[in-house]
Amino acid sequence: MKSIVVTEFVKDLSLLHVTTHPSPTPPLAVNCVTIAIKSAALNYVDILYSRGQHQNNTSLVKPPFTLGLEFSGVVTSSPPFCPWPPGTAVFGESLGSFSTHLVLPFGPELFSSLHKVPPGWTWGQAASIPATMTVAYGALVLRGELKEGETVLVHGAAGGLGVMAVQIALAKGAGRVYATARGARKGEVVKGLERLREEYKGRVKVFDTAKEGKWWETILQETGGKGVDVVFDGVGMVDQSLKSLAHRGRVLVVGFAGRDAGSMEAVKMNRVLLKQAVLIGYRYGESSRRYPGEKEQIWRELWPLIEEGKIRPVVYDEVYKGLESVPRALKDLEERKVWGKAVVTVDNDQDMPKVKAARL
Ligand SMILES: NC(=O)c1ccc[n+]([C@@H]2O[C@H](COP(=O)([O-])OP(=O)(O)OC[C@H]3O[C@@H](n4cnc5c(N)ncnc54)[C@H](OP(=O)(O)O)[C@@H]3O)[C@@H](O)[C@H]2O)c1
Structure with missing residues (x-):
């Protein structure tokens, strides 16, 4: 698998680079949901995290860590009876989304962090909303x-x-x-x-x-x-x-x-x-860590607005292809070229799986 790992904070975003590591192995999947990432969205916070300028960098997010916060992708393995069987199109928020794969521990908190991609959405649209x-x-x-x-x-x-x-x-x-x-x-x-x-x-x-x-x-x-x-x-x-x-x-x-x-x-x-x-x-x-019920409430109230078409994703029109394009995309974000959400296509294959995609 490939990822953008911050081994030490960088001043210059162009110093961020893609590294290769062993792929997640099946035993990991026993209590985890493994996702092959299709797209990842950029956040201003990624810039702060890269430079060690975010308040979380003194406690929660210290090198080495994989950069990125929002993703969409396909579940490749998950525990039995989990609501996201292999093949499910999902999107969510987690540190580490600038990677070809993500392994998320299966537990109650995942229910408000991982969601099925609504029908008709692109991978980019789905990746652009979960932490935004x-x-x-x-x-x-x-x-x-x-x-x-x-x-x-x-x-x-x-x-x-x-x-x-x-x-x-x-x-x-x-x-x-x-x-x-x-x-x-x-x-x-x-x-x-x-x-x-x-x-x-x-x-x-x-x-x-x-x-x-x-x-x-x-x-x-x-x-x-x-x-x-x-x-x-x-x-x-x-x-x-x-x-x-x-x-x-x-x-x-x-x-x-x-x-x-x-x-x-x-x-x-x-x-x-x-x-x-x-x-x-x-x-x-911090609200999600201290008051986990709030995140559940946010999604409970957001879904009807999304389904009624009252709120929609807004994806920037430049296509950033591959994890290698993340430093350039972050630079564009920093230079205020971007509007809406910039999205990186992590996997060149942007077709949706044939399985039925729906909300939870
Ligand atoms: N409190 C939270 O939980 C939370 C969560 C996520 C993000 N944030 C923070 O919220 C802020 C906005 O995040 P975002 O993801 O919406 O960022 P974004 O997509 O980059 O948008 C920020 C907007 O700020 C304006 N801006 C003005 N001066 C700027 C400057 N010097 N550099 C960059 N942008 C500038 C830009 O609009 P114009 O070009 O039109 O001026 C830009 O569109 C960031 O500080 C981020 O760290 C907070």
């Missing part, structure tokens, strides 16, 4: 308690989390979704999410923050001076967001893609006090 859609949903709905009719502001809206946050806000009945994205193409991608359903039309407004200076003033004007009820921030724009936040509004602090490691945003706390703002941190991985 869930984060956006957990933040907006579980922690943010988003209510129908509320107004939402999503930063980095064309990014992996952003495209999901916009759709989830629309699906949960947000009255208006304001979104920030830089560049015309990314703006089109975000605005295009309205086309998913008739009832979404006219509810998304995108600000190109590379061009529009005081976007928060437009938000205040359009909301009659009230501002937005909820901010979803994976970029590090809390201070600016407070200017357009409603009184007692909620700010979901989800990530810092726009901040260099070691230079966190300084927030003017007088603005927090004056607005009586509620700052809410959300960490999906």
